[in-house]
Amino acid sequence: MNKTIQFVNKLGHVVLKFLKSAGELGLFAFETIHHCVTPPFYGKAFLKQFIEIGFYSLPVVALTTLFAGMVIALQTYSGFSQFSAEGAVAMVVLVAVTRELAPVMAGLMVAGRIGAAMAAEIGTMRVTEQIDALATLSTNPFKYLIVPRVIAGILMLPVLVLIGDVIGICGGYMIGISKLDFNASTYLISTWQYLKPMDIISGLTKASVFGFIITLLGCYNGFHSQGGAQGVGQATTNAVVSSSILILIFNYILTELFFSV
Amino acid sequence: MAFLKKTKSVQKSKIKLVNVKKGFGDKKVLDGVNLDIYEGESVVIIGGSGTGKSVTLKCILGLLNPDEGYIEIDGKKVNALPQKEQEALRSQIGMLFQSGALFDSLNVWENVAFSLLQNQKLNRDKAKEIAIEKLASVGLNKSVAEVYPADLSGGMKKRVGLARAIATNPAVIFFDEPTTGLDPIMSDVINELIVSTVKTLGATALTITHDMSSARKIADRIAMLYEGKIIWVGTVKDLDKTTNPYVRQFVAGNANGPINVEVKAEK
Numbered sequence: 001m002n003k004t005i006q007f008v009n010k011l012g013h014v015v016l017k018f019l020k021s022a023g024e025l026g027l028f029a030f031e032t033i034h035h036c037v038t039p040p041f042y043g044k045a046f047l048k049q050f051i052e053i054g055f056y057s058l059p060v061v062a063l064t065t066l067f068a069g070m071v072i073a074l075q076t077y078s079g080f081s082q083f084s085a086e087g088a089v090a091m092v093v094l095v096a097v098t099r100e101l102a103p104v105m106a107g108l109m110v111a112g113r114i115g116a117a118m119a120a121e122i123g124t125m126r127v128t129e130q131i132d133a134l135a136t137l138s139t140n141p142f143k144y145l146i147v148p149r150v151i152a153g154i155l156m157l158p159v160l161v162l163i164g165d166v167i168g169i170c171g172g173y174m175i176g177i178s179k180l181d182f183n184a185s186t187y188l189i190s191t192w193q194y195l196k197p198m199d200i201i202s203g204l205t206k207a208s209v210f211g212f213i214i215t216l217l218g219c220y221n222g223f224h225s226q227g228g229a230q231g232v233g234q235a236t237t238n239a240v241v242s243s244s245i246l247i248l249i250f251n252y253i254l255t256e257l258f259f260s261v
Numbered sequence: 262m263a264f265l266k267k268t269k270s271v272q273k274s275k276i277k278l279v280n281v282k283k284g285f286g287d288k289k290v291l292d293g294v295n296l297d298i299y300e301g302e303s304v305v306i307i308g309g310s311g312t313g314k315s316v317t318l319k320c321i322l323g324l325l326n327p328d329e330g331y332i333e334i335d336g337k338k339v340n341a342l343p344q345k346e347q348e349a350l351r352s353q354i355g356m357l358f359q360s361g362a363l364f365d366s367l368n369v370w371e372n373v374a375f376s377l378l379q380n381q382k383l384n385r386d387k388a389k390e391i392a393i394e395k396l397a398s399v400g401l402n403k404s405v406a407e408v409y410p411a412d413l414s415g416g417m418k419k420r421v422g423l424a425r426a427i428a429t430n431p432a433v434i435f436f437d438e439p440t441t442g443l444d445p446i447m448s449d450v451i452n453e454l455i456v457s458t459v460k461t462l463g464a465t466a467l468t469i470t471h472d473m474s475s476a477r478k479i480a481d482r483i484a485m486l487y488e489g490k491i492i493w494v495g496t497v498k499d500l501d502k503t504t505n506p507y508v509r510q511f512v513a514g515n516a517n518g519p520i521n522v523e524v525k526a527e528k
Binding site: 140144 | 380
């Protein structure tokens with residue numbers, strides 16, 4: 001009996017803790033959005049984040065989408081050739097890359113690269129009182145630290161994904177013509193033929209949402225970190241794990257919204 | 262607080278704490294703090310570690326909200342003000358943090374000129390000129406202006422922190438443990454800098470510290486915080502004459518006395 005009560009007690013604590021964190025995150029998101037639309041804006045801080053997220057993430061996103069495009073061409077060919085449907089390779093590469101692979105791959109890569117860095121940087125600023133120092137210098141930490149990162153995430157992830165789309169499709173094309181003996185112009189024509197704006201738009205919308213999730217969770221975890229080096233480490237782990245899981249969950253939800261019949 | 266009224270009844274309160282209470286979870290940190298800080302004076306709050314000195318300072322700055330009671334700066338209740346006015350009020354406050362809290366992504370002069378660049382929107386050349394002037398006033402020369410905080414020693418970080426705190430010529434300056442972690446000579450240098458900058462600016466100063474030689478040097482009046490309350494206020498002269506056993510124990514640095522320091526782990 002005692003053990004049952006203990007178990008229920010612990011379960012209750014876990015549920016309460018989860019609800020508390022969810023509520024706090026909700027309030028944090030609300031405050032962030034509020035500050036996104038009210039001046040002042042710190043132009044230089046924006047520019048720095050645009051470069052950090054948009055430019056410096058380019059190599060990882062390019063590499064991952066390139067190989068994703070290449071592997072999807074190989075796999076589709078080996079599967080579809082059993083039904084003599086090799087002609088669909090270009091279309092499958094196109095749909096897979098633009099709808100799913102580019103946004104999800106870019107999202108996960110940027111979560112690891114940018115989300116972690118944001119949580120670590122803001123977390124260190126928190127534990128070394130730099131965030132309090134900002135407030136004493138009449139600078140709202142939300143406006144100076146969080147808004148530029150979140151806006152840059154929302155705007156730059158779609159740019160990265162658009163570039164990733166092109167590189168991923170090129171990856172498929174390279175494998176198609178070099179390894180699978182497709183005719184170059186036929187491959188390109190069928191890619192062009194099946195290109196639908198909705199595939200691209202859905203991928204870019206996903207990218208924006210993922211950008212918001214990554215930067216919001218990176219900032220939230222850093223902003224609320226406590227307890228020195230260990231706390232900052234914990235914040236970084238939480239930022240990457242929670243944003244990666246949320247990216248996959250929201251990927252499903254958005255796919256359902258865009259393409260459910 | 263009869264002793265305050267007796268000596269300072271005609272002076273105007275710059276900062277007023279009235280029955281300020283603040284707790285975290287089950288732990289009561291501040292349990293009804295009452296204190297008046299008059300315009301142009303330098304008050305030092307002394308007290309052991311964990312007695313709520315930093316929490317008091319953060320409540321005054323509006324970084325923490327008191328659970329009960331209120332704080333006034335220039336007659337305005339800090340915590341009741343809308344965010345914008347709170348920020349405006351903070352613009353007349355400078356603060357030197359215990360660890361310096363310099364922004365490590367910016368170099369020394371950008372740190373010092375932060376508020377000038379971000380809020381007063383001065384152009385970079387003008388802001389740099391003022392920053393170098395402020396650095397000179399804390400005894401640092403031009404060559405450190407381009408250095409990043411990570412490359413500075415503890416004493417230099419404190420000086421840069423001080424230069425940043427006074428960059429906008431604030432009316433109120435807070436010092437959070439200004440001498441902690443410094444050698445005795447550097448401590449004295451920082452103390453003298455604090456005295457001279459406060460005097461030059463004509464600012465009201467509030468310092469929290471447990472370093473008694475620093476307190477004696479900086480303070481016009483000293484207040485002692487114990488178990489979340491101000492238990493004694495007086496001038497440096499009063500400090501040596503007081504019969505208050507808590508103050509005497511703290512000033513003498515005795516392990517034995519009414520103040521109990523927990524050295525055993527809690528069971």
